[in-house]
Amino acid sequence: MGLGGILDSGGDWTLEIEGGRDEAVPGGSLRGTASFVASRRLEARGVAASLVAHEEYAYEVTDPSARGGSRVDRRWESSDAWRQELSLSVPTVLEAGSHHSFPFEFDLPPDALPSFHSGVLRLEWRLSISIDVGGRDPSVQRDIVVPLKAETISGVDPAALEQRVEGARDGDAFTISIEPRPLAPGAAFQGAIETAQELAPGKTRVEVKLVVSTDYSSGGFNVGIDLGGGVRVESLARRAVHEQRAIWTGTLTGSEPAEGTRRYAFAGRLPDEPVATIVLPHGSARAMVDVIVDRRLRPDVHYTRPVAIGTAWSELAQLIRNEVR
Secondary structure (H helix, E strand, C coil), X not given: CEECCCCCCCEEEEEEECCXXXXXCCCCEEEEEEEEEECCCEEECEEEEXXXXXXXXXXXXXXXXXXXXXXXXXXXXXXXXXXXXXXXXXXXXXXXXCEEEEEEEEEXXXXXXXXXXXXXXXXXXXXXXXXXXXXXXXXXXXXXXXXXXXXXXXXXXXXXHCCEEEEEECXXXXXXXXXXXXXXXXXXXXXXXXXXXXXXXXXXXXEEEEEXXXXXXXXXXXXXXXXXXXXXXXXXXXXXXXXXEEEEEEECCEEEEECCEEEEEEEEEXXXXXXXXXXXXXXXXXXXXXXXXXXXXXXXXXXXXXXXXXXXXXXXXXXXXXXXX
């Protein structure tokens, strides 16, 4: 795939990723070639490439107001979770109109963190190539997707990888089954709930929910000087934030007898977006299937079980799609 990236002055870029996809697999390699046509003479001190996993995470800070109240502000911090840099060229001169190719190859660790995106926690991989000319360096960037391989999923409830999970709600036993395990973005899945309770196919809602929490357990005080020369003490207590959202919603599609109970089926396909059940340096994400029975004028009834999600794009996602059909 040829695509010009974010361009600075000095020439035009083309970035080719081997295999034609902007994707790198944990334990594998990211290979490609950056091509550059100089629009003017450049004295390059070198050409460098970098591959960076950049994490961003939200937290909340409670600030006291002058009137004795308080205000909660949401803030963001970021850090590099992984970085690798390569030198692609020694000092050289790039004449105007000349064409130059810079092959590159990055080796990802087997436990490379997967791409992830939510409203409070993100992990993004970016490939960058730049020509060091001093000042505004010509450069090109590309976002890279790193999937979470099923065999490297960790930090989740073991039940999330079970085919059948039993539970109880208000004394009523139920079982929820799911295939495949783990679920995969962009791939089909199917499941069923078995319960003695009578549910209404077509009206009972089923959701796959993602629950994301950041980890920012720190606090303290900030001491400053006020205009009158006195000392003020301001609370800097920080706390983690949480986000829950449905990434898929459907309904029960039918029922059949099942060993003295009823078996109600559901099926669907997750959206093709970078979500996963993961543990990152400053946060984590877990997922669940939630069968929701709407009761008028009374609290809804929820039948839930944990599930695992692996960000399995490309060939792995296609295999899962074929198995579920």
